[in-house]
Amino acid sequence: MAVLAACQSPEVARQEPRTMPVPPTPVATVVVPDSLRLTPVAPLAAVPDSLRRAVRALHKRLGPAAATLRPSVLERACVGYLTLRRAGRVRRAGVLAVADMDLPSSEKRLWVIDLRRAEVLEHSPVAHGRGSGHLRARRFSNTIKSACTALGFYATQDTYQGKHGLSRRLRGLDAGQNDNALRRYVVLHAADYVSRRHLQRHGQAGNSRGCPALPPDQYRAIIAAVPEGSCLLLSGPGLESKWLDGAVAAERLAARGWL
Known part of the structure; x- marks a missing residue:
């Protein structure tokens, strides 16, 4: 049932013959219980009340489209976005994408948010890597050829036309956790196994080789909604x-708002 995505540039795909043996899949040590019960997300320490109030207000204004976006996950995404903006690591102001990879792949678990207007621009399913699990992502890894999803903050980069059509490169910003993203060719791209038809037929999305693959009827809008320099969080246990x-x-929020 799971369908595998190459998650590679055309050049690399031509260099590596398909008959090349695949080494054993290395995985991270964080293992989520094999059930649909979500893993609790502990509140971050040392978050001032002013910031917590701002995140709660944002969540409320996002409305029904963000009903399944857990406030604790949104808080982490917002804290990371503001810190990265302060450090100059994400250049695009006011755009935040967050995927709660703890949710099963049968659900819409990716949100693209306009922070200034408090509006959900895009809301869709998103695939996780086959090395991370099937319905539920239970393992996460930054290792090349692990076929796992790697958690952490990413900055979106340029687009290109690859094996899956229009794709957007991702740069991992968390050392040791997702900083192999460019070398692993982890990108945003379309995949038939995230289509409505596939989800209706199989009850879940298929699996990539580590890419956060997108529905064919939404991928262009999502890629356009996260221009180069935008912030993306792939959230999950551990x-x-x-x-x-x-x-x-x-401090950043007080000085500049969500910009």
Whole structure:
């Protein structure tokens, strides 16, 4: 049932013969219980009340489209976005994409948010890597050829025409956790196994080789909604990031708002 995406540039795909043996899949040590019960997300330490109130207000204004976006996940995404903006690591102001990879792949678990207007621009399913699990992503890894999803903050990069058509490159911003993204050719691209037809037939999305693959009827809009320099968080159990600095994020919000 699972369909595999190449998650590679055309050049690399031509260089590697299909008969090339695949080494055993290395995986991370964080393992999620094999059930549909979501993993609790602990509140971040040292987040000022002013920032928490702002995130709660944002979540409320996002309305029904964000009903399944857990406030604790949104808080982490916002804290990371503000900290990365302060550090100059994401250049695009006011755009935040977050995927809660703890949700099963049968659900819409990717949101693209316009922070200034408090509006959900796009909401869709998104695939996780076959090395991470089937319906539920249970393992995460940054290792090349692991076929796993790697958690953490990403900055969107340029687009190109590849094996899957229009694709957008991703740069991992968390050292040791997702910084192999460019070498692994982890990109945003379309995949038939994330289509409505596939989800209706199989009850879940298929699996990529690590890319957050998108529905064919939404991928162009999503790729356009996260221009180069935008912030993307792939959230999930075991996520750690130096960008989750509540004090720095609160200072940035007080000084510049969501810009």
